[in-house]
Amino acid sequence: MASIPTPPAEPxxxxxxxxxxxxxxxxxxxxxxxxxxxxxxxxxxIITMEYRAGRLNFEVDAGRVIRAWKG
Structure with missing residues (x-):
């Protein structure tokens, strides 16, 4: 049986x-x-809601980050 992969570490x-x-x-x-x-x-x-380890999302308005979240 294959082992379960370890997700990459997040900063x-x-x-x-x-x-x-x-x-x-x-x-x-x-x-x-x-x-x-x-x-x-x-x-x-409109974005997909799957969680991706190591991904950082920015909501950007007028060239500035107004919200940031992991995944």
């Missing part, structure tokens, strides 16, 4: 710390801190 990082930053700066910082995927979305975007 010990608080997503709230990205709120208010310029989107390009926030994305650079997130990648430097170890996030494997960074997704920027417009307000109200």
């Amino acid at each position: 010990q990082d608080n997503p709230d710390g990205y709120v208010g930053l310029a989107a390009d700066r926030a994305e650079r910082l997130a990648r430097e801190r170890g996030w494997s995927t960074v997704r920027s979305l417009p307000p109200g975007a």
